[in-house]
Amino acid sequence: MAQKTISLNWQQLLKSGSRIFIGSHAAVPTLLIDDLIANAKSLHDIEIVQLVTFSDNRWASPEFQHLFKVNTLFIGGHTIRQAVAEGRADYTPCFMTDIPALFTDGILPLDAALIMVSPADEHGYHSLGVAVDVISAAAKAAKIVIAQVNPAMPTTYGQSFIHKDDIDAFFYAEQALPEIEPPELDARTERIGQYVSLLVEDGATIQIGVGKICAAVTRYLSNHKDLGLHTELLTDGALDLIKKGVINNRRKTFHPGKSVTSFCMGTKRLYDFVDKNPHIGFYPSEYVNSPINIARNDRMVSINSAIEVDLTGQIVSDSIGHMFYSGVGGQVDFSRGASMSQGGKPIIALPSTAKNGTISRIVPHIKEGAGVVTTRAHVHYVVTEFGVASLRGKSIRERALELIRVAHPKFRNQLLAEVRKNYWVPHYQLQTPVDVPELGPVGFKELTFNGEKFDIRPLNPSDERRLQEFFYSHTKETLQMRYNSVPTQMSREKSCTLVSVDQSKDLALCIVKQKGSVVEIQAVGRYYLIPNENSCEVAFVTREVLQGRGMAKRLLAEMINIATSRGLNSMQAFVRSENKPMLKVFENAGFVRLKSDDPTEVYLKLTIPGKGEN
Numbered sequence: 001m002a003q004k005t006i007s008l009n010w011q012q013l014l015k016s017g018s019r020i021f022i023g024s025h026a027a028v029p030t031l032l033i034d035d036l037i038a039n040a041k042s043l044h045d046i047e048i049v050q051l052v053t054f055s056d057n058r059w060a061s062p063e064f065q066h067l068f069k070v071n072t073l074f075i076g077g078h079t080i081r082q083a084v085a086e087g088r089a090d091y092t093p094c095f096m097t098d099i100p101a102l103f104t105d106g107i108l109p110l111d112a113a114l115i116m117v118s119p120a121d122e123h124g125y126h127s128l129g130v131a132v133d134v135i136s137a138a139a140k141a142a143k144i145v146i147a148q149v150n151p152a153m154p155t156t157y158g159q160s161f162i163h164k165d166d167i168d169a170f171f172y173a174e175q176a177l178p179e180i181e182p183p184e185l186d187a188r189t190e191r192i193g194q195y196v197s198l199l200v201e202d203g204a205t206i207q208i209g210v211g212k213i214c215a216a217v218t219r220y221l222s223n224h225k226d227l228g229l230h231t232e233l234l235t236d237g238a239l240d241l242i243k244k245g246v247i248n249n250r251r252k253t254f255h256p257g258k259s260v261t262s263f264c265m266g267t268k269r270l271y272d273f274v275d276k277n278p279h280i281g282f283y284p285s286e287y288v289n290s291p292i293n294i295a296r297n298d299r300m301v302s303i304n305s306a307i308e309v310d311l312t313g314q315i316v317s318d319s320i321g322h323m324f325y326s327g328v329g330g331q332v333d334f335s336r337g338a339s340m341s342q343g344g345k346p347i348i349a350l351p352s353t354a355k356n357g358t359i360s361r362i363v364p365h366i367k368e369g370a371g372v373v374t375t376r377a378h379v380h381y382v383v384t385e386f387g388v389a390s391l392r393g394k395s396i397r398e399r400a401l402e403l404i405r406v407a408h409p410k411f412r413n414q415l416l417a418e419v420r421k422n423y424w425v426p427h428y429q430l431q432t433p434v435d436v437p438e439l440g441p442v443g444f445k446e447l448t449f450n451g452e453k454f455d456i457r458p459l460n461p462s463d464e465r466r467l468q469e470f471f472y473s474h475t476k477e478t479l480q481m482r483y484n485s486v487p488t489q490m491s492r493e494k495s496c497t498l499v500s501v502d503q504s505k506d507l508a509l510c511i512v513k514q515k516g517s518v519v520e521i522q523a524v525g526r527y528y529l530i531p532n533e534n535s536c537e538v539a540f541v542t543r544e545v546l547q548g549r550g551m552a553k554r555l556l557a558e559m560i561n562i563a564t565s566r567g568l569n570s571m572q573a574f575v576r577s578e579n580k581p582m583l584k585v586f587e588n589a590g591f592v593r594l595k596s597d598d599p600t601e602v603y604l605k606l607t608i609p610g611k612g613e614n
Contacts, residue, residue, distance in 0.1 A: 007039050008171055013146060016044050018111040021103070021138040024051035025263045026271075027131035029116040029148035031173040033059055036114075040067050049108055051099075051134060052076030052327075054178045054265060060089055071108075073099055073134075074327030075318075084324055093318065093371070096232065096330040097289035100137030113142035116175070117162060118153040125161040128282070129153040130177065130271060131263035132160045133232070136284040144168040150175050154275035158260075158282040179267050182236050183212045185219070188351055191385040193217040194442055196303060196349050199381060199388065200224060203251040204343075205297040207231040207334045208238060210265060213305055213349050221246060228252035230297050232288055232330045234264035234280070239273055254296035255281060262288040289330045294337025300344040302334035307350075308361045308370070309382055311400040311419050313391045315348055315374035322369030335378040345380055345516060352384040352408040362407035364418035380517055382406065386435070387443055392517035394462075396423050401462040405434055434460045436503050438562045445558075447511065449549040454522060456558060459508040463499045463521070464492065466512075470521040471495070473543055505529050507536075507562060511551050522546050525555030527563065527571065535570040536563060540582075552585045560589060564608050571606045 014020065014036075023029050037059065048059060048070045057079040060070045070089035074096075075081050083089035094102065102108040115135055117126035126147065128135055139145050139162055146169040147162075185193075193216025200206060200221060205228030208214045218237030221227065228249045229238060241247040242259065249257050258281045264274055274280050287293060294300055306317045307325065318326050335346040354361055362384070366372065380392040382403060389402035400419045404412050436458045439445055444457035459467070471490035501508040511523040525540035538559060542551050563571055573591060575582050577600055587593070591604040 007035050008146070008169055010036055010039050010043060011041060013144060013169055014043060014046065014112060016042070016046070019047040019049060019109065020112040020114055021049045021110050021135075021142060022053065022113075023115045023131060023135050024053055024133055025131045026054050026177050026265045027116045027129055027135065027153070027263070028053045028055040028178075029114050029150075029171075029175075030055050031175050032114055032116070032146065032148035032171045035171060037064065037067070043067065045069065047071055049073065049110070049138075053080070054180075062088065072327075074329050075324055076326065081325065091324045091327070093328045095289070095328055095332055096134075096285050097291070097333045099134045100141075100284065100286040103134070103137050103141035110138055110142040112144045112146055113138040114146050114148075115139055115162075116148045116150050116153060117167075118155045119149055119151055120164050121155070124164045126164060126167070127153065127155040128160045128162060129156055130265070130274065132156070132158065132282045133262045133285045136160075136162075137286065139166070146171065148173055148175070152176055154271050156274050156280065156282040157276070157278055158280075159284055159287070160282040177268070177271055178265075180210070180236075180265050181267060183215050185212060185216050188385045189213055189216045190219070191441065192349050192351065192383055193220045195383045195385075195388050196347060197221050197224070198442065199345055199347060199383075200227070200301050201299060201343075202226055204228070204299040204301050204345075205230050205249075205252055205254075206247075207294070207300070207302045207330075207338070208235070209233050209304060210235055211305065213351075214303065217303055217349070226251045228256075228297060229259040229261070230254065230288070230294060230300065231260070232262040232285065232334070234259070234261040234266075234270070234274070236266040236270050239266070239270050242273075249279075253298045254293065260288060285330075289333040289337075291333055291337035291340060294334055295340035295344070298342045298344075300338045300341035302331075302338040302344075302346045304331045304334065304346075304348055304374075305350050306348050306361075306374075308363050308366060309348065309350065309403065310363050310366050311403050311415065311423075312396055313376035313379055313382070313399050313403070314366060314372045315379060316366050316370045317373045319370050321367040328373050332374050332378065335374050339378060339380065343516065346378060347381045347383060348374070348379050349383040352386055352406065353411075357408065357410075360407055360411040360415070362403050362411070362415065364415055365422070384408075390462075390517050390519070398462055398465070401460075401464075405460055405462060409435075434458055434501075434503055436507070436509070436562065438565050439558070447554060449546070449551060452513070454511050454513055454551075456509060456511050456554065458503050459499045459501060459510050459524065461496070461500050463510070464495045466519060466521050467499055467524075468492070468495045470524065470543065501526075507559060509555055509558060511555065523551040523555055525552070525559055527559055530572070533570070534568055535572055536568055538571050538573045547581070552582065553588070556585060556589050560606065560608075568608060570608055573604045575602045575604065576600060577602050 060083040147167045148171045189212045196217045197220035202225040227247045308316045338344040338346040382389040384406045386406045389406045447454045507527045523542040527536040527538045591606045596603040
């Protein structure tokens with residue numbers, strides 16, 4: 001480069017007790033800070049305000065505690081985490097969208113901002129490159145700006161420029177940007193990614209972060225169409241989706257045609273991609289993380305993680321008990337923005353256990369000292385490797401049942417027992433095996449009837465109210481045909497009994513119409529095991545307006561497949577003689593009429609191929 005790197009006169013730029021901001025994420029001016037450390041001389045008690053700094057963070061090590069005191073707004077990396085734990089550094093929790101105002105409103109007035117920029121263009125503008133985030137606000141609010149000019153820094157577009165006249169001191173030094181390689185994925189993480197991807201519709205706009213779960217989500221979004229990107233962090237996973245044409249921003253309703261971000265971290269491939277790329281807009285955090293702006297994207301999906309989730313839906317993500325681990329960041333900003341978006345979905349995704357499966361991350365109550373980052377009212381979905389818990393519009397009791405369902409099976413009974421201590425759960429509410437592995441790896445199948453999409457899945461305890469609604473939708477004729485009588489009540493206790501099925505023995509499947517958090521049962525099929533005959537009794541019922549579409553046929557086909565895989569010899573059914581449509585469904589599936597002692601009822605039996613007669 002033309003300019004020669006020389007040390008700065010820090011005694012002229014700073015004084016003891018100054019508060020300085022240092023560039024964040026992959027835009028840490030490491031060589032500039034090294035120069036400060038090497039030439040600090042008599043300076044001391046300088047407060048460093050920072051976010052995550054993808055660096056060695058040597059300024060936070062014990063040997064420099066008389067020179068620096070760190071105040072981090074998000075904890076990242078072992079060195080910073082240890083400094084906070086030992087009291088050599090402070091942690092200030094705040095929403096990402098609120099941080100710029102801390103600087104501009106003088107709550108955390110800055111004497112200097114130490115930043116890293118690209119070389120100036122012909123008009124004298126330097127780019128903030130791979131991190132605009134809160135650096136933009138810090139540079140505007142600080143009394144002086146000291147910039148490391150780095151030719152390795154990409155030039156990014158959006159609101160990412162600072163003019164040379166707004167920089168008070170220049171330090172010319174080339175520095176390779178730190179790289180993060182995509183993580184290796186295990187089977188559990190992949191399953192979580194698969195479940196999350198199923199919640200993302202074609203045409204949605206997504207926010208996604210860093211880490212194994214987010215990498216798994218991007219992998220399973222590879223067959224989606226016309227996704228948009230509005231995210232604080234751009235990663236290699238998102239880059240892969242852009243390269244494949246999955247993210248094309250065509251259907252975005254805010255900044256259509258452009259991916260919007262605040263900073264990026266990843267490999268050199270990612271940094272090369274954003275360099276002078278007009279299709280990627282880098283904007284400040286107060287703009288990108290504004291819930292109002294986020295909500296301007298229809299079908300906005302926010303995907304974040306957590307350390308633990310309690311059974312009411314409270315999200316802990318910045319601390320493990322009394323130990324502060326990370327920060328508030330943008331999770332609440334994006335959760336709120338997605339919940340305000342038309343068709344939006346705020347999602348929290350996490351493994352069901354920690355410490356090699358010895359601790360449940362779905363907990364009856366949060367640990368002492370832990371803080372709630374995202375409230376129980378913010379999140380619509382919680383995803384683990386055991387499925388998707390839908391929380392929106394659910395009562396505390398219903399939330400508990402949904403979350404227990406996606407907890408690790410070995411903790412489910414314990415969680416139910418614990419929740420009874422503090423919240424009312426009826427005595428008849430039991431925790432039973434709810435998984436039906438035969439439905440495939442995600443536990444349900446997508447179906448299409450007359451062009452409409454439905455899901456077939458197991459009934460589960462949280463379907464209690466839905467089953468009541470399904471029952472009360474039936475006409476007297478349907479009730480007569482299904483129950484051979486006309487029951488007038490489906491009590492809460494009765495409904496609970498019907499959805500608390502040990503799916504490893506008996507079977508209870510349903511076909512549901514689902515749109516976001518709105519779920520309506522359209523058909524139910526069951527079989528009850530007859531152990532002494534190695535057989536089962538089958539029955540099903542379909543909502544009247546959907547009868548004749550083939551739902552009963554599909555339910556019966558699934559039940560036959562499951563019974564076959566479970567080694568049953570036969571299946572049986574008892575149908576009223578005037579119920580011609582149901583008789584036709586059974587007979588088309590291979591059931592044969594046999595002698596019945598009741599002339600009003602037809603007895604049918606299917607001998608499962610290869611099993612022979614009993």
